[in-house]
Amino acid sequence: MDPDSITEASDRINEKLKEVSGAQPECTIYRVHRHLPDVNPKAYEPEVIAIGPYHNNSEHLKRMEGHKLRYLKQLLVTKDPPDDVGRYVAAVSRVEAEARKCYADLPETLTPAEFVQMLVLDGCFIVQLVRKFKRVMLRERNDPIFQMNWIIKSLQRDLMLFENQLPFFVLCELYDLIESPGQHSRFWSLLFNFFTSLYPGQGSEPMPIVDPRQVKHLLDFLHQSWLPPPRCSSGGSNHELITLGTKLRFIGSAKRLEEAQVKFENRPKGKSLFDVRFEKGVMIMAPLTIEDWTESFLRNLIAYEQYFGHNQNNFVTDYVKFLVCIVGSSMDVEILTRKGIIENWLGDEDKLVEMVNKLSDSVAEPGNSFVYAKMFEDVHKHCTKPWNMWRAELKRNYFNSPTSFITLFAGLVGIYLSVMQTLISILEH
Numbered sequence: 001m002d003p004d005s006i007t008e009a010s011d012r013i014n015e016k017l018k019e020v021s022g023a024q025p026e027c028t029i030y031r032v033h034r035h036l037p038d039v040n041p042k043a044y045e046p047e048v049i050a051i052g053p054y055h056n057n058s059e060h061l062k063r064m065e066g067h068k069l070r071y072l073k074q075l076l077v078t079k080d081p082p083d084d085v086g087r088y089v090a091a092v093s094r095v096e097a098e099a100r101k102c103y104a105d106l107p108e109t110l111t112p113a114e115f116v117q118m119l120v121l122d123g124c125f126i127v128q129l130v131r132k133f134k135r136v137m138l139r140e141r142n143d144p145i146f147q148m149n150w151i152i153k154s155l156q157r158d159l160m161l162f163e164n165q166l167p168f169f170v171l172c173e174l175y176d177l178i179e180s181p182g183q184h185s186r187f188w189s190l191l192f193n194f195f196t197s198l199y200p201g202q203g204s205e206p207m208p209i210v211d212p213r214q215v216k217h218l219l220d221f222l223h224q225s226w227l228p229p230p231r232c233s234s235g236g237s238n239h240e241l242i243t244l245g246t247k248l249r250f251i252g253s254a255k256r257l258e259e260a261q262v263k264f265e266n267r268p269k270g271k272s273l274f275d276v277r278f279e280k281g282v283m284i285m286a287p288l289t290i291e292d293w294t295e296s297f298l299r300n301l302i303a304y305e306q307y308f309g310h311n312q313n314n315f316v317t318d319y320v321k322f323l324v325c326i327v328g329s330s331m332d333v334e335i336l337t338r339k340g341i342i343e344n345w346l347g348d349e350d351k352l353v354e355m356v357n358k359l360s361d362s363v364a365e366p367g368n369s370f371v372y373a374k375m376f377e378d379v380h381k382h383c384t385k386p387w388n389m390w391r392a393e394l395k396r397n398y399f400n401s402p403t404s405f406i407t408l409f410a411g412l413v414g415i416y417l418s419v420m421q422t423l424i425s426i427l428e429h
Contacts, residue, residue, distance in 0.1 A: 029052065029163075029165045030105070035362035039358055043295055044300065048063075051126070052118070053103065053115075071125045072128075074140065089116060094173075098169075123170050123171050124178070127171060131178075157296055199297075203273045219301070228315050254335045264283050264335065264339045266284075274371070276372060286341075288341065295355050327356045
């Protein structure tokens with residue numbers, strides 16, 4: 001390369017370097033990286049409502065824009081005296097620059113006025129929706145959102161999607177204007193009441209009152225509200241967070257574990273879904289309910305943990321990895337259903353198996369803080385005891401089908417007859 005070309009290339013790189021800021025922006029709302037939607041794109045896409053800029057131009061979501069305006073108008077005219085939308089616009093404008101930094105992929109063509117308008121309409125709709133959900137007297141007589149149950153279910157699902165979010169502090173700013181400033185505990189309670197039916201298992205409770213800026217968005221709120229209880233620090237706890245010294249060995253399916261004398265029991269009350277224990281050959285699990293929206297709920301929480309899991313709160317991802325291990329076939333589902341551990345509202349056992357096994361596709365493998373590592377090691381020690389290994393091998397080879405059992409029975413009869421013939425021969429002599 002000649003000197004002039006070197007100079008030209010250097011100048012171009014230097015011009016681009018000037019455009020790079022010194023610090024990485026602290027974004028909190030991303031688009032899902034391509035590998036996750038490739039498995040099931042519908043799990044990350046809203047069905048009825050767009051919140052924020054990422055799905056704002058989707059044609060099938062336009063219908064809900066009219067409902068956003070109606071909710072805002074009702075909010076303004078029912079105040080005494082009637083409120084002015086300018087108050088809401090002014091409040092959101094004060095945090096517009098901060099809110100803009102939250103989005104990793106904000107369209108450059110979106111003007112400050114358009115951005116603030118979107119935040120006000122979307123934010124007021126969310127606040128009004130959760131207020132109306134709790135307080136029936138706030139609903140209009142012919143509000144279609146509350147006349148059809150499927151719309152509420154779709155809104156609950158859509159408002160927790162990874163890409164369908166507003167900064168949480170924007171929602172709190174608007175709630176302060178709609179209700180009364182500083183009453184965030186009430187807002188926490190309204191949100192939890194609205195979303196609680198989405199949780200597929202125990203462990204959910206309203207998150208403690210914190211600074212609104214410690215919550216990124218509604219999906220983060222749901223994640224923090226589902227945190228499992230603090231892990232024990234004493235040795236021997238099955239759910240103790242430990243650092244892996246060697247490569248993690250995954251456990252077998254429910255059927256294989258049963259063959260190795262592992263029993264399954266459910267813990268119906270009082271414990272988190274994530275508190276799976278293995279004690280004296282018994283795996284104790286809390287009930288898990290699988291419904292139509294469970295896949296989307298879990299997938300979006302896993303996506304959240306893929307982006308923000310550096311704080312080691314990857315409890316949803318770890319639980320799903322565990323679930324993938326023990327659910328490999330319809331026989332596993334049948335075992336766990338019979339024990340009251342899985343409640344399958346999908347109907348088809350094979351459909352549930354397929355859904356569970358695809359949940360971990362394109363998801364990073366457990367790191368050095370896999371929450372079930374100690375439990376997995378205990379299961380391996382149990383299953384590799386000689387007696388348990390022998391029984392498991394016997395069941396797999398001779399009790400899995402009528403033909404195998406007949407072969408075993410015939411072999412035992414043959415041995416018995418051979419021994420008897422030998423004894424008779426000895427006695428005759």
